[in-house]
Ligand SMILES: O=P(O)(O)OC[C@H]1O[C@](O)(COP(=O)(O)O)[C@@H](O)[C@@H]1O
């Protein structure tokens with residue numbers, strides 16, 4: 001990382017984006033503007049979330065998304081807010097969203113970018129005041145500008161992301177992102193309406209003692225995962241599971257730890273979605289020195305075939321992901 005570009009804690013997000021752009025003489029500012037558009041939508045969604053209990057935005061929306069999940073009102077509100085900000089910003093031609101069956105064409109034919117987004121992550125925690133989030137991935141389109149983005153533009157490997165990040169709406173609201181040059185975190189000050197650099201150059205500890213998995217489905221885990229969970233217990237690791245991917249990931253990123261959502265006999269492909277959950281967090285964790293796999297392959301090398309495809313996820317501190325792989329491998333060898 002080029003220290004000359006190191007900016008002090010307290011730098012506004014806008015200034016940070018601008019300064020980083022200056023480091024790339026060929027940069028034309030579109031990606032910078034796109035990141036600002038996401039930050040703007042995050043501020044609006046944050047306001048809705050903070051007042052959720054007062055406004056009629058809690059509870060189910062009364063419809064299901066393409067995955068058969070009951071949409072929460074805030075899922076729909078966040079989806080509308082992010083799509084509107086990206087459409088009005090003009091830099092994005094096509095969007096993939098968890099809450100939309102098909103790809104969304106914004107009509108910005110000159111837009112160079114594709115965004116894949118989980119507008120509201122941790123939906124089961126919305127109404128109980130537990131941290132939730134937003135997850136996004138950004139790709140450059142492959143097709144010529146001047147028309148709508150194509151399915152091929154959308155189904156690119158994680159390795160081709162040009163930016164990725166998440167917003168966590170927790171005790172404070174933070175935006176954490178990477179453009180492939182390290183990971184930085186910004187904390188939102190609602191009284192000033194600004195994100196400020198609070199976590200420069202985040203580096204994830206190579207190991208830790210926190211494991212995050214929904215043990216309620218232990219009986220359906222692959223043998224290797226059961227063995228690893230037992231190993232964590234034998235070594236007095238702490239079990240921490242919020243049930244919001246963004247929040248579990250964020251804690252483990254800062255403190256060291258591993259989050260796992262394996263394929264199970266109940267969910268043979270796992271639960272989480274490659275395009276707008278796994279790829280983004282894999283880019284972030286790798287940029288912070290950690291690892292992300294589906295149990296055998298790097299997440300970022302997986303070739304997507306469907307917009308809403310699911311995949312198993314093992315993500316976090318390098319040594320811990322390597323350890324669970326040992327157990328998974330042993331299972332295959334025995335099997
Ligand atoms: O309830 P489970 O099966 O443990 O699943 C929890 C996981 O599902 C999710 O809620 C899925 O994300 P969405 O809320 O965006 O659908 C993750 O945030 C979370 O880690």
Ligand SMILES: [Mg+2]
Nearest residue numbers: 118121122277
């Ligand atoms: Mg999610």
Ligand SMILES: [Mg+2]
Nearest residue numbers: 098118120121
């Ligand atoms: Mg969601």
